[in-house]
Amino acid sequence: MRQPxxxxxxxxxxxxxxxxxxxxxLHAIEGGSGxxxxxxxxxxxxxxxxxxxxxxxxxxxxxxxxxxxxQGDSDIVDxxxxxxxxxxxxxxxxxxxxxxxxxxxxxxxxxxxxFTVLKLFANRVKGAGLIDAAVPGLVSxxxxxLPNAAKVWQFFFHKDANLSDKLVAGKEKEYMSWYFTxxxxxxxxxxxxxxxxxxxxxxxxxxxxAGFLWYSFVEQSSVINNLSADIRFTQPxxxxxxxxxxxxxxxxxxxxxxDNITGYIVENCGHYIPEESPDSIIEAxxxxxx
Numbered sequence: 433m434r435q436p437x438x439x440x441x442x443x444x445x446x447x448x449x450x451x452x453x454x455x456x457x458l459h460a461i462e463g464g465s466g467x468x469x470x471x472x473x474x475x476x477x478x479x480x481x482x483x484x485x486x487x488x489x490x491x492x493x494x495x496x497x498x499x500x501x502x503q504g505d506s507d508i509v510d511x512x513x514x515x516x517x518x519x520x521x522x523x524x525x526x527x528x529x530x531x532x533x534x535x536x537x538x539x540x541x542x543x544x545x546x547f548t549v550l551k552l553f554a555n556r557v558k559g560a561g562l563i564d565a566a567v568p569g570l571v572s573x574x575x576x577x578l579p580n581a582a583k584v585w586q587f588f589f590h591k592d593a594n595l596s597d598k599l600v601a602g603k604e605k606e607y608m609s610w611y612f613t614x615x616x617x618x619x620x621x622x623x624x625x626x627x628x629x630x631x632x633x634x635x636x637x638x639x640x641x642a643g644f645l646w647y648s649f650v651e652q653s654s655v656i657n658n659l660s661a662d663i664r665f666t667q668p669x670x671x672x673x674x675x676x677x678x679x680x681x682x683x684x685x686x687x688x689x690x691d692n693i694t695g696y697i698v699e700n701c702g703h704y705i706p707e708e709s710p711d712s713i714i715e716a717x718x719x720x721x722x
Contacts, residue, residue, distance in 0.1 A: 434450045434457075435448075436448055436459065436504075436505045437504075437505055437632070437633060437636070438629065438632060438633070440461075440480060440483070442461060442463070443463065443486060443487035443490070444487075445463040445464065445490060446461055446462060446463030446464075446486065446487075446490070446495075447461075447462055447463065448460075448461060448505070449461075449462050450505075451525050451528055451529065452528075453521055453524045453525055453528070454521075454524065455501070455507075455509055455511065455521065456501045456506060456507035456509045456521065457506065457507045458498060458499060458500070458501070458506045458507070458521070458525050459479070459498075459499045459504055459505035459506045460479065460496050460497060460498045460499065460525075461479050461482070461486065461495075461496075461497040462494070462495065462496050462497075463486065463487075463490045463494075463495055464486075464489065464490025464491065464492075464493055464494050464495045465490075465493075465494055466492055466493045466494055467493055467494065467533070467534070467535060467558065467721075468493065468494045468496060468526075468531050468533070468534040468535065469489060469493035469494065469495050469496070469534070469535045469536075469537065469717070469721075470496050470498060470522070470526070470534050470535065470536050470537070471485075471486070471495065471496065471497040471498065471537050471538070471542075472498060472500060472522075472536070472537070472538035472539070472542030472543075472545055472546050473497070473499075473500075473503065473538075473539055473540070473541075473542045473706070474538075474539050474540020474541040474542045474543070474565065475503075475540060475541045475643040475646060476608050476611065476630055476634050476640075476643055477503075477540070477630055478499055478503050478504030478505075478630065478633055479497040479498060479499045479503070479504050479505075480504070480629060480630070481539065481704075481706045481707060482497040482706060484621060484706065484707060484710035485706065485710045485713055485714050485717075488714050489714060489717060489718075492718060493535065493721075498522070498525070500518050500521075500522070500541075500542070500545060501513065501517075501518060501521060501642070502639070502642030502643065502645070503642075503643075504633060508636070508637075508638045508639055508642045509642075512649060512652070513642065513645035513646050513648065513649050514649035514652040514653045514656065515544050515545050515547070515548035515568065515649075515652075515653035515656050515657060516548060516552070516652070516653070516656040518545045518548070519545055519548040519549045519552055519553070520552075522545065522549055523549070523553055523556075526556075532556060533556055533557075533558050534556065534557065534558060535557070535558050535559045535560070535561075535717075535721050536549060536550065536557050536559070536560045536561070537560065537561035537562075537563065537713070537717060538561070538562060538563065538565070539563040539564060539565065539705065539706050540563075540564065540565050540703070541565070541646050542563075542565075543562040543563055543564070543565035543567055543682070544565060544567050544568060544646070544653060544657075546560060546561075546562060547560075547562055547567050547570060547657060547686075548653070548656055548657055550665065550669075551656075551657060551659070551663070552656075554665060554667070557667060558667055558721070559667050559668040559669065559720060559721045560665075560667065560668075560669045560670075561669070561670045561671070561672065561713075561716060561717060561720065562669070562670075562671050562672070562682045562686070563671075563672045563673075563705050563706070563713065564672060564673045564674055564677050564678050564682075564703050564704075564705050565678065565681075565682065566584065566587075566678060566681060567657060567682060567685070568650045568651075568653040568654040568657055569653060569654035569655065569656065569657025569658045569659070570657055570659070570682065570685040570686060571681060571682075571685055572685070575681065586647070587647055587650060590643075590644040590646075590647035590648065591647055591648055591650075592648070593641050593644035593645045593647070593648045594641070596644050597640055597641040597644055600640055601640070604631050604634050604635045604640060605627070605628070605631045605635075608627065608630060608631055608634060609627055609631075612626075612627050612704065615677065615702050615703040615704065616702040616703065616704045616707075616708055617674070617675075617676050617700055617701055617702040617708060618700070618701060618702070618708035618709065619708075621707040621708070621710075622704060622707050622708070626707070659689055663689050664689060664690070664691060665686075665689055665690045665691065665692075665693075666691045666692065667692065668692045668693075668694075668720045668721060668722075669686070669690055669692065669693045669694070669720070670693070670694045670695070670696060670716045670717075670719075670720040671683040671686060671687075671693065671694075671695045671696065672695075672696040672697075672698060672705060672712065672713070672716060673696075673697055673698070674697075674698050674701035674702045674703055674704075674705055674708070674709075675697055675698060675699050675700060675701055676700075676701065676702045676703075677701070677702050677703040677705075678703070679697050680695055680697060682695075683695030694716075694719075694720060696712065696716055698712045
């Protein structure tokens with residue numbers, strides 16, 4: 433039986449699963465009972481990012497913390513890493529598990545893809561949460577302007593995945609540590625052991641390149657995520673940003689299209705909210721999805 437690359441201790445009742453989709457075998461951490469809650473993490477992280485919330489949430493939901501293609505213990509595949517491709521693969525994954533209706537929460541790149549799932553498969557999403565991200569197609573182009581370069585430079589550096597991969601090779605820890613150090617405020621759950629965990633995953637062959645490819649496909653993802661004036665989302669939705677990260681960025685872009693949306697800004701928090709302020713996420717999920 434296939435095993436995780438690193439044996440992660442799981443809360444009681446949780447198991448590792450591997451599901452064979454057409455182009456990739458996807459790994460997930462699953463546990464709990466009730467309505468399905470799908471959690472999507474970002475770069476440079478894995479499903480491990482949800483370790484501080486899954487046990488509490490499993491008391492109310494069937495929790496699935498999924499590694500998308502190229503992440504964690506899911507297959508690192510050749511091909512597209514745009515939001516549309518990832519979203520359709522996630523729906524394939526859910527279909528194989530015979531899950532039709534579900535709640536959905538994403539962080540960082542996981543928010544990019546979660547938003548695409550919400551847009552393309554809105555009839556299947558009972559509620560959604562989008563956490564601290566610059567979602568392609570949803571944010572204003574001004575967000576990527578020169579005055580904001582200190583926050584968005586990686587979108588341009590990662591654009592050529594082959595070049596950025598070569599430049600970072602052998603320096604994965606130094607590169608990834610920069611993000612966790614400079615884009616977080618509360619560092620209690622982002623100590624060196626946690627960073628090393630992520631570095632081990634992204635030091636594997638083609639793992640870092642797969643992460644960069646999300647940025648290579650930003651233009652395609654922007655087209656897929658473009659919203660027309662007639663689109664309405666009626667399900668309960670929450671957005672969340674760190675005070676020292678994206679703040680209300682997602683809410684500002686999405687709220688004109690929603691009938692039931694709540695925006696949160698987590699005070700004294702950076703980008704890595706699942707690890708900096710996990711209780712804020714638990715509270716928002718339980719309140720929004722009831």
